[in-house]
Every structure is written in C-alpha cells, then in structure tokens.
Amino acid sequence: MTAGLTTVVYPVKDLARAKAVFSALLETEPYADEPYYVGFKDAGQDVGLDPNGHARGMTGPVPYWHVTDIRGRLDALLAAGAELVEDAHDVGGGRQIASVKDADGNHVGLMQDA
Template identity: 45%
Template structure:
C-alpha cells in the first residue's frame, strides 16, 4: 500500500551553503545534519539535501515536487530575492489553483503550489 509522499531530496554541490540557503528559504533549521545528508521537517514532510559527490549528477526537469504555500506570489518573490532563478512564473491552472517553480542556486527545481481544494487527512 502506498502511504503518500515522504521525502523530496535535492542534490547540491556545496552542502554547507545549501543547508544555510534552505534554512532561510523554508524558515526552519535541519533536524538531521550529517556530511552525507541534511534533513528538514517541513510541516511533517522531509526535505533532504545530499552532496553531489565526485561525479556531477544530471539535474532532470521531468519530475517536480510542489511545496504548499498560502501566498504563492509572496513566496515566489521571496525565493527569487534569496538567489533562486525563475523557472515557471505563478500561473493559474484552474479555479483557485496556482503553481510556480524556481531553480535553487544548484539548479534543482523547487515547485510551489497554492491548492485550496487539497486537504491532508486528519
């Protein structure tokens, strides 16, 4: 049985710098911090950072993870001010549903979503 999304991991070249950037971007400190993995608890979901290693990994653009936000324009602009680059401007994709995405300084895609129709199980 599938239990749902648990972790989104990003591969980064500079783990120390990425840890600081993501702590500011997501406004939280890591709960797990080792040289091989840094983990953040984002409202019950795992955001992981993994070092790139000696061999550079290709960064695919075929998988997106969207992090829920209440004000998509505000969070999108805040991430751009932190050094992210635009990937997809905030876009209405039907009704009140909005999505957008940016690339972090290591070229990983961070998706943002405001979806008032989706509710987590209680």
C-alpha cells in the first residue's frame, strides 16, 4: 500500500542554476539547501534537486511513492519484472529510498519515512 505520490526528484548538473529556476517557479526558497540536495515544498508536493542523480543512473525526474514497507514493495516490484536501479538505503534521519525501472525504462522511486 502507498501513501501517495508526493515527492519528485530531479537530477541536476548545475545545482545553483536549478535552485534559481525552481525558486522562480515555486516563488519560495528551499527548505533544505545542502551541496548534496536542495528541497522545496509547494502545495503538498516535495520537489528535490539532486546534483548526484545523473551519477546514480537518473535520466530524468523520478517520482517517489511513499510506502510503509519499502522492502516489501521493492521485492514485489522486482518479482513483477522491474529492474533494480538503487537498492533501499537510508538517506538520513531514518528515511529510506529505492528505485527501479519498469519494462519501458521509466524510473519508479519508493520512499519510506522513519
């Protein structure tokens, strides 16, 4: 079961420039502003900018489905034929993320909060 799709992360090459673009789009400053991640909140949506995303195989924006059992959902997706891109791991504060590719190469992210 999911709690919905409320996070999308964009891989970016120029973090400062991407931050300026999304600040202009969302008309707000980021709530998280670190060299490894910049995050915005707008209308219940979390928008992240990841300067390491391309190196981790992200080819475009990745939607993250919020789940209560990341390992169970990841195993179910792999059993259904998805290809592992990024195994579940902690990204800080107990939050875990993982991602797979579907049969068409689309990235599907999973996120579980502590």
